Every structure is written in C-alpha cells, then in structure tokens.
Amino acid sequence: MILASTVLQTAHGTFDVATHGADGPERCLSISQGELGKDGTAVRLHSSCVFGEALLACDCDCGPQLATALDEINRRGAGLVVYLYQEGRGAGLDLKIRGMERQRLEGINSYQAYSSLGLPRDLRDYSLAAVAMKDLKVSKNVTLLSNNPSKRGAMEKLGYRIVDQVAMSYQVSRRAYDYLLMKQSEGMHTLDFDKIDFVD
Structure with missing residues (x-):
C-alpha cells in the first residue's frame, strides 16, 4: 500500500514520490512520472548505494545509473524507478x-x-517492487531500464513481460572501469563500453 506521497522537483525533472509497504517493516520508494498503465512503461529497479549516490565513490556506477534513468523517464514523460533499500x-x-x-x-x-x-x-529480493508497481497500476508490459539480466528475471518472476530492455549509457569515472568489466564478464551485464563515457 502507499504509505505517504508527495511531488518532488529534482535536477532531473518533477516526479511523484511515494513510500510503499506490505505486512512487514520493509519499505521501498517509488519515483514516477506520467501515465504508468500504458504498455511499454519504462521501469527501473534500483538498489540503494550510499557510497555511489551520496558520496560519489569513483569506482561505482550506481549514482550515474540512477541519474540516467531519471533523465530517461523525464525525456519519455512517463516511467518509474522503484528504489529498494538493499x-x-x-x-x-x-x-x-x-x-x-x-x-x-x-x-x-x-x-x-x-x-x-x-x-x-x-x-537482493525484489518482491517489494511488485507492491509498489501494483499500487501505481503499472502495465504488465514494461520497458526495463537496466543492464542487469537478473533484474529482467526478477521482473518476469513478478509477472511482468519485458517488451524492451534498454541498456543504460552514462558517464562515470575511469576508476569504475574494472568494476564495470567485472559486471560484464562475470555478471553478464549488457554493457556497451562504446556508449559509456569514462572521465577523469
């Protein structure tokens, strides 16, 4: 259920934000914009990363991925990030x-x-994301904003059909190169290094 909601102006656009919960104490945050019930709605499942998002750790791409997802949703005029405290x-x-x-x-x-x-x-457990998506009446046919194949599998297990998967492109520190290479080679993430801008 939706526990609290408001409208938030950010550097990436204006979004509806809400907290969601079920029977236990666990909570997640939705960051959304526009009509979410249409087929092909853009969705990102994003797990919290205090070092990459708040402290801007150079060897992490979590902050840039979140920022890029919000920019993409704002560009489309509709979409959702489910922010999970994991x-x-x-x-x-x-x-x-x-x-x-x-x-x-x-x-x-x-x-x-x-x-x-x-x-x-x-x-990670993505079951709480299903609560948020049900609360917001998200279409069962979604576009997944993620490079991570396990998130696709999680969405499908939750009963959603992935009509498109958009590999994220973003700017990140050169110090994150080895980490991204590990995610590509060992985690099978769909990373295209030609589309990632590595900066000093």
Missing part, C-alpha cells in the same frame, strides 16, 4: 564495507570478496 546487493552496509576492505587489501573484485565472506554474489 545496500551491498542485499548484504547490508556492514558486510558491504567488510567486502570492500577485502577488495582493498587483497586486490580482488567484489564478487570474490563476497565469496571470501561466505556470501552469494547477490542477496
């Missing part, structure tokens, strides 16, 4: 930081760091 691919902030320290000390990537901590690569 820091560290669902592992939580403590384990995320421990993994980052393993990466820093041992020169390994984030998948390897999670494995060394006895964690799977990805612990």
Whole structure:
C-alpha cells in the first residue's frame, strides 16, 4: 500500500514520490512520472548505494545509473524507478564495507570478496517492487531500464513481460572501469563500453 506521497522537483525533472509497504517493516520508494498503465512503461529497479549516490565513490556506477534513468523517464514523460533499500546487493552496509576492505587489501573484485565472506554474489529480493508497481497500476508490459539480466528475471518472476530492455549509457569515472568489466564478464551485464563515457 502507499504509505505517504508527495511531488518532488529534482535536477532531473518533477516526479511523484511515494513510500510503499506490505505486512512487514520493509519499505521501498517509488519515483514516477506520467501515465504508468500504458504498455511499454519504462521501469527501473534500483538498489540503494550510499557510497555511489551520496558520496560519489569513483569506482561505482550506481549514482550515474540512477541519474540516467531519471533523465530517461523525464525525456519519455512517463516511467518509474522503484528504489529498494538493499545496500551491498542485499548484504547490508556492514558486510558491504567488510567486502570492500577485502577488495582493498587483497586486490580482488567484489564478487570474490563476497565469496571470501561466505556470501552469494547477490542477496537482493525484489518482491517489494511488485507492491509498489501494483499500487501505481503499472502495465504488465514494461520497458526495463537496466543492464542487469537478473533484474529482467526478477521482473518476469513478478509477472511482468519485458517488451524492451534498454541498456543504460552514462558517464562515470575511469576508476569504475574494472568494476564495470567485472559486471560484464562475470555478471553478464549488457554493457556497451562504446556508449559509456569514462572521465577523469
């Protein structure tokens, strides 16, 4: 159900924002614009990343992806970002930081760091996104704004049909190159490096 809602003016456009919840204490945030019931509505499932979004970490692309998704929705005049509080691919902030320290000390990537901590690569649960999309009466036929194949699978499990998947193009620090390469080679993300602008 929708728990609270308002209208927010941002650098990316004006959006309706709302919090959503079900039976438990978990919450998610919807950031939307326009008519969401039409086939092909643009949807992004986005997990929180305090380092990439608030602190602008140079080796992370979460902030640029979120900004690009909001820009794309504003360009289309309609669409939705479901913002899920799933820091560290669902592992939580403590384990995320421990993994980052393993990466820093041992020169390994984030998948390897999670494995060394006895964690799977990805612990995220997208079921709360279905609550938000139902609340907002989102079409069952959507355009997915994501490079991540697991998000496509999650949307399909939630009962949505992906009519198009738009690989995100954005600007990011050169220090994120190895991280993106890992996501492409090991995570099978549909990244086109010719469409990503790496800057100093």
